[in-house]
Amino acid sequence: MEIAGLLANLGLGFSVAVSLQNLLWCLAGAVIGTAIGVLPGVGPVATMALLLPVTYVLPAEGALIMLAGIYYGAQYGGSTTAILVNLPGESSSVVTTLDGYQMARQGRAGPALAIAALGSFFAGCVATVAIALAAPPLTRLAQQFTPPDYFSLMTLGLVFAIVLARGSVLKAFGMVFLGMLLGLIGTDVNTGNLRYTFGISDLFDGIGFVPLAMGVFGIAEIIANLTNPERADLVSSKVSGLLPTREDMQRSIAPILRGTVLGGLLGILPGGGAILASFSAYTLEKKFSRTPEKFGTGMIEGVAAPESANNAAAQTSFIPMLTLGIPSNAVMAMMIGGMMIHGIVPGPQVMEQRPGLFWGMIVSMWFGNLMLIVLNLPLIGIWVRLLLVPYRLLAIAILFFCCIGVYSLNNSANEVLMIAVFGLFGYLLMKLDFEPAPLLLGFLLGPMMEVYMRRTMLLSRGDPWVFIQRPLSLCFLVLAALLLAFIVLPNVRKAREAAFQE
């Protein structure tokens, strides 16, 4: 019964994903993803933020398929730059530079690239199946959620966002808090009061998600990149002999499996995602290895594991977004933005009300992975040439595109001004070493938490005990409290800092 249902669902998804139009959007996502993955300094969050307004003109299926493709596509592209030029094209490929670049210096760039792509492909396929299997039961669970359960789950999510953010806990906490405050600007749902709007009618509905995300991630990153000197000397090594040896394959199988499982699990955690997964997988591989001291000198395991893990995590992080409507990281926040632009309220009802969209997107991930392996292995030479485009030219094109995109969303010139302001603000944050991702999560989750909290209190006729009377809600709150207590313990904090140092 369960299997038959699963097959029927996948069949429906297949029929949606295989339409020429959707295949093209999937390809577009994969190509854009690879391109920005290859280019250092242009990340998937920024790209998705910049492309959000454009997706409005697409049908919802095509838009989400493309946005998803950008994310997992970037995981493929990122490894190329990491291996060939020792620059992480993507932050989730940072660890790949350690052994990947060493392999390239030893003339083994081909096998490193091939293993990275094959590992990613394997992980991507497994993760797609994992989503298809996990989504229906989780959705059924989510349908039982009442407002207090949502409130408590979001509390837990925000605590996770703080714990898993890089750098100082205090700074992450500050960012979450600032995000929540920004999210409160606008008209209060329950009373109609205007909050922090200073009588400016453009603020009555609050700050838009797109201008904020585009500014803090997109524009800020462009400014930061322009302040760095250009590297014209990047590409020198030629890639020859793509095929890994039999020994390479044998050594890679176990790390790919471990990376896939670990990455898949970490992807589901709120606050997790590709970056955390690749770091953890590398550390795990070192622990498993009989020769841990050789890591960093061109060990193929050090490429296979993190590359599989980041791709698995990139895909499983869709699970909480699709089933609960809750973003586990900044990329998923973008996906939610993409849904809201199309008038789809993310949550457990999406699977029921838009089954074509839901399953089509999942199945498209498999197609996307297939396309990516074709894009990334035989065509690797073309992608490497992308690194020759001077960034100062690229930046102008991107900025131009951004302004048109934001304007077209609401026909509002003020929103264009807003991305400029948030861009400068984001650059400031970057310089001060504040991570913008917790800000975005706070911005999205804060107002939702407030709404759920007040809705709970309305429905319980003012009785706060419902938060601990509901077993689900109680569970989440206890977890959140434990987690919070845990990170204040001094030795745990040290261990966490050490983990992020690596």
Place this chain on the structure above:
Amino acid sequence: MRRREFLALAGAAVAAPVIPKASAQVQNWPDKPVKLILPYAPGGGTDLIGRPWAEKLGQSFHQQFIIENRGGAGGMIGTEAASKAAPDGYTFLLTPNATLSVLPNLRKTPYDPKSFLAVARVGDFVTGFSLHPAVGPKTFQEMIAYAKANPGKLSYGSAGLGTATHLRIEMLKYRAGIDILHVPYRGSADALNDHLPNTVQMMNEINTIPHVKAGKLLLLNINNPARHPDFPDVPTLSECGYPNSDVPIWYALYAPAGTPKAIVAKLNAKIVELADSDEMRERMRSINTVVPTQTPEEMVAYLEADTARNVELIKATDMKLE
């Protein structure tokens, strides 16, 4: 040749005062694209009704009718923009009654509802009060009896303060003297998510209809003078004993004050003609909408009556925003 040209020009100059400039403007109207401002974000109910109209009007006048979504501030931003547009017959406002007959009575708005001319009704959403079947009552009267016996036990979800989904149930509460808790949501999709698992027991919104058809919700009545063709057994609110309360969520087209009367008349006539076509009727029916046809004068009277009813309700229940 020269002479003839001169004469022709002279003739035109003489003729000019006879045909006023405005009239030539009207005759050729529309000779460039016409803009319809929708004061809400894309994807909502206003879009649903506005898009077919833009398409059909464009075809009939052989001119583009462009929809411009100017969402924000509960419709105030777009409505303000339309009120300030040039009254040349090339900018119109397509809005539900909320922006003109409700909001200005609840808060200070950056526009005066009197600064618009009524053009035509473009569609009423036909819906009614829905109730979750787990509550118990099966009919409208049973629900009233239940609410009277259990004051404050029922709750309803609305798409936000001041929307029709809020006011209509408040109107019922006021007229029937019952107590139902109001839970405001950000939009009706959000409210429906809590209505389906019985977290809130009632709603008054178009998006409940598919779930009524699927048997997951009960439709107690129709908030419209006539019954819903798909639910011939469901009584109207008047039939339930509450006459003069069955106001639907109604959408209409308005022009900025000062727009030539002749253009308004021309557009009204075309909309009335289209509304009576089988194609438009069918398209509107597919989104649970009917289009009552009225002259601009009849529509002004309808808007005034709607405003008066809302003012009465707002005063009586001491409703306010801000």
